[in-house]
Amino acid sequence: MKREYCGVFGIYNHEEAARLTYFGLYAQQHRGQESAGIVTWDGTKLREERGMGLVPDVFNEEHLSRELKGNIGMGHVRYSTTGGSRLRNAQPFMVQYKDLELAIAHNGNLVNTMELRAKLEERGSIFQTTIDSEVIVHLIVQNLRTMPLEEAVLAACKEAQGSYSLLLMVNNKLIAVRDPLGIRPLVLGRLGESHVIASETCAFDLLEAELVRNIEPGEMLVIDGNSMESYKMDVEVEKKRHCIFELVYFSRPDSLVFGENVYTCRKEMGRQLALESHVDADFVMPFPDSGIYCAVGYAQESGLPYEHAMIRNHYVGRTFIQPSQSMRDFSTRVKINPVKSLIEGKRIVIVDDSVVRGTTIRSRVKKLRELGAKEIHFRVSCPPIKFPCYYGINFSSKGELIAANNSIKEIEDYIGLDSLHYLTIEGLLKSVSSPDDYCLACFNGDYAIPCPGGNCGSCSC
Template identity: 70%
Template structure:
């Protein structure tokens, strides 16, 4: 399973800000399932509740109805991409500095954390967590003397490199920031008189909020006293580098991301796959849920029937009790189970969104063989992943990427397939608007921002 680091939600000027944030995070749960947190401001006091696990497990009615008071709130859900998953690393991250309450929520990953952390520690800074996000907070505090919070945040952001969408709560202010490369999404909306911010627009839909726009790269929004002001804290990078994996895999299909409909982008990827590599088969099927929408596009373009032959168990959670060692592949089979009568003697085209390590797919293909599939072909709606990602996806070393070390033909044999085709980079770019604005580093090794030396071995947390 691929992991992407974190989801953000913020709201300003709503009488039930904490409850709205809870539902916003609930809609974004797919972006992180390790921890969740909400911070509120009632004009005098900042309050917080954080915990490990899913949103529904961390928050209770007593938190939303009584403890988390205030009309300003922001929340965070988290996947760590390296290192341990610990409560001290849960966000939003809150500190008090010279009588001012500061809170931060971060989606992304800094690539110069090592050098900045060393610099700050040499100056006497004591770190409480292993998150790269804490580096940002210390930089903000460092630049706070004699200036406004907005100026301090802008100076801090001028020092950091990498991917970051940020929410800050500074007493009564709610501040949103998006990095000048535009790696991670952050959208603005409105519900009634309240402004809302979220990593994806599916959070707005649940709250019946109006989508206004996506924040621009290098933009800072400041909301205070019901007024919103936009600042250009940094000029956008010469080449925008939005993460194309948001459209391939991470975002919910009912979201707008980078002002593009995720559902239609994935269908287009499937259609282009069918044009690039048609297949003589009996039907097209996905491995739910990731390959469903590309499979729909492939089926429509190819004229082959679409069959949902793999049934997902929607009640498998993180606390599922693992079986004994003798029950091999149980954790894979408990999530997806095939409709046996549909498989025997059939020529099947499986559409997947990506192949990272290949171990899970290999198990599922083996299961279909054992059920009597005559032929198994696979079409993949993203190109081979050959290079590590340093901007917030959990394949941070080349050794764990099957396509980095093996040819497509070798991968097909390893997976037990009759044929395997990945969409070409050119084909993928045809499926999205503004193809020049996307980061393709995990496919071609062209990194928009170079990381610190040794960052692949970094033991810090990304958020």
């Protein structure tokens, strides 16, 4: 079963739809570095271009100016967390049904993919990929036999369980849907007379588009010509379950996500860390780039000097979202280099946003020891990750999670630290404005969606 963490972008009614989609994806490259795709509607048919690699590697001027014609565009950047790193799984995924051409771009992960896929295959569906997004397409197409398009999409989404922020292009209609719990972000904006939709607001900033609002959990927006209609999914939920890891790690710090300023949240996480676990030291340092903003908050609250004692090579991708362990290890060795003169004989507080497996931080601490660091104290701006995520983040096996299988003292010893402190759940929730709206399953095992017949850890399966 595919588990993905991705970014989507769509634009309606713009003469340079393909070019703006390109830049919308470029701004969200951090959400997926494995493949990219753009689909446009040229007035009579859908046009597509997909490829493996980064956005500027996949698309060229010929694609944007001649091949991807039309004033409606949508695109996708993809990161597959388990296998399936191949072109056929790149999105947007396209099909044709009677007089409709349909493309889908999906950020999230369904927990009942295998159950739905088996049921669809029993009905005669033939699958071309291993992505759960194709399951949604088959559900929609089967519903179209008896329902109009809008009802078919809503019915398919009601049957799908898990996290999804979707963009669909069906001929000249652009449709956006967000799951009832609002696990993944999705925002609506405006650029002149054009509607724009994205996973993060940083895409709007690059295009100088105006943020209109969040697309609400369980909402479907249908943009068709001059009209935009909002529909509400007939699903009752107790409360929202936004993925708090968007604020901890994934989203760009200049984005507004779930109505929160990501930069401000991360600084506050660092401040809460300092309140919980101050230590005498010579300076505070981050592991760039993800640890920078919480380290700033920690330094400001603690009164300790802030130093960049590790310098990042910005031409190396994010280690966490490389598709294989061997690539993660290689990236760790070339990505960050220490400033040797700052380290010898110093008592150092390192602040970072998370620890998943512990292998990266262990190698870096070893290097700091070799350079003569006197003390190394590690502060983590989220709680211990003890449970797998089934909603689209790459910690799908409990055996991978260092905090699930080791005590704090054991983790200290393994990494080679003088002390270790994780931000408490209470401290994390003090860092956001709506603490009741977040999913904390990776910290406390409280899964919002049971997994029917899978291996979710939240039911007896």
